[in-house]
Structures are given as C-alpha cells and as structure tokens.
Amino acid sequence: MSDLIYDLPGEDSNAVATVILAHGAGAGAESEFMASMAQLLAQQNINVVRFNFAYMQTVLATGKRRPPDRMPRLLECFNAVIARVTQQWPTLPLFVGGKSMGGRVATMLLDDSPARGGIALGYPFHPPGKPDKLRTEHLESLQKPLLIVQGERDTFGTQKEVRGYSLSSAIDTQFLADGDHSFKPRKASGYSQQQHIAAAARHCQRFIAAHL
Structure with missing residues (x-):
C-alpha cells in the first residue's frame, strides 16, 4: 500500500470527522476530480484521506493501463486503509466513500465497517x-446511511x-x-462542472453533519 494522501483542515480548525475517498476505475486518487472534492471537504473541517488501489499503483508505476482488480482485492485494499486511518484518528467519526x-x-x-455512513x-448502477x-x-438491504450524488444524465444510472x-x-x-458521470453538465444547462462538484461537496458536508 502506497502512502495515503491527506487533505486536512487548517491548523486553526478542529476536524469533525474523517472521510476516506477511493478513486474510480480509470483515474487515480490524484485526479482533478478527486483532488477538488478532497480540498472542498477539508475546507469544511473534515479530514480527507485518498489512496490508490493496488492495480492503480501499478498503472502509475508502469504507465500502462490495466483493468481494476476483482472486488475481493478492492475490498481488502479499502479495509486496510480503514484500519490505518482508525488507528490514526480513533475517536473521530469515520465515513467511507x-x-x-x-x-x-x-x-x-x-x-x-466502523464507518457511520457512506x-x-x-454510483455505477449499471455499465x-x-x-x-x-x-x-x-x-436494497443496506442498513447504514448512504449518500449518493448522481448526475441527472449519468450513463451509469x-x-x-x-x-x-x-x-x-x-x-x-x-x-x-444535467450532470454526467463526472458531474459535467452541457454548456446550454447554465451550470459548470466545478459548480456541481462544489454542490456535491455541500451535500456531503450536510450528510456528515446529520450523522455526527
């Protein structure tokens, strides 16, 4: 497991929760979308931890594209990050996403998981x-709170x-x-992708605050 990427509130701010954010299939933890979301959440007094799944670490090291690992390996990788993060901040409420x-x-x-919500x-509802x-x-049977932020015309749902x-x-x-899978709307909609990413971060902040 490579080093975790941290986006933290300023020195004068006390974090109210920790969020672990995992990347999508094609772009890693350092992608513009992931970085923007992490920075916006950190500004809301939330510790954000990003990481790359094992296959993405290989992609970044070799420069060659490869498909994601199978779900058991992805789950193993995510759970390992949860173990590290909860050891680091054992008393802060945890959210995973x-x-x-x-x-x-x-x-x-x-x-x-020990997380309060997700x-x-x-969400990739279907290919x-x-x-x-x-x-x-x-x-259909999920017990813990989950927030899904979805573009209206996302081809995955x-x-x-x-x-x-x-x-x-x-x-x-x-x-x-009018957002797509990366929340990008068409120009005629009058919205921008950055506006939608900011709106998504606000939804996340409200969701986290509601479950503290």
Whole structure:
C-alpha cells in the first residue's frame, strides 16, 4: 500500500470527522476530480484521506493501463486503509466513500465497517448501455446511511432509472442538473462542472453533519 494522501483542515480548525475517498476505475486518487472534492471537504473541517488501489499503483508505476482488480482485492485494499486511518484518528467519526467504482466498493463494506455512513459520487448502477446488469442488490438491504450524488444524465444510472430502483430507505440520493458521470453538465444547462462538484461537496458536508 502506497502512502495515503491527506487533505486536512487548517491548523486553526478542529476536524469533525474523517472521510476516506477511493478513486474510480480509470483515474487515480490524484485526479482533478478527486483532488477538488478532497480540498472542498477539508475546507469544511473534515479530514480527507485518498489512496490508490493496488492495480492503480501499478498503472502509475508502469504507465500502462490495466483493468481494476476483482472486488475481493478492492475490498481488502479499502479495509486496510480503514484500519490505518482508525488507528490514526480513533475517536473521530469515520465515513467511507468514493468516485464511481470507489464509491461502489465503499457501499459494499459499509455495513460491516466502523464507518457511520457512506458517500458515493456517481454510483455505477449499471455499465453504460446495459441497464439490465444492475449493481444494486446490496443497496436494497443496506442498513447504514448512504449518500449518493448522481448526475441527472449519468450513463451509469440516470435520474429516471434510479427513481425506479428499489433502494434501502437508508439511502439519500441527490441529483445534479444535467450532470454526467463526472458531474459535467452541457454548456446550454447554465451550470459548470466545478459548480456541481462544489454542490456535491455541500451535500456531503450536510450528510456528515446529520450523522455526527
């Protein structure tokens, strides 16, 4: 496991919680989306910890693309980070989450983790173009609170599609106007991707505050 990436509140601020954020399948923890989200949350007095899954560490070391590890390996990697972070800040409330695939991994370990809740930024409800291949079975019986922030026209699950799913009552889903899988809207919408990322961070801050 490579070093963790920390985004922390200023020296004069006391953190109210810790969030572990995992990256999506194609871009690592240092991606612009991940960095922006982490910085915005840190400004809300939240400790943010980012990390790269093992396969992404190999991608970054070799410069060669490779597919994500299988779910058991991803879960093992995420749980190892949870163990390190809870040892570092044992008394701070913990939340787990991530972008796309990273958020999915977080939702799969959430109920059995020490986290108070989870955050999924662009949940991959199904592969693009394959709406019948749903990844929602575990979300139907989820016990701990989960926030899903989703672009309205996300090809991994549009607002119309998601409204029709049978999801646990513990899940709060917030939609971003005209946003795609990375929250990027079309120009004609009048919104910008950065506005939506900022809005997503505000949803996260409110969700965390509600579960402290």
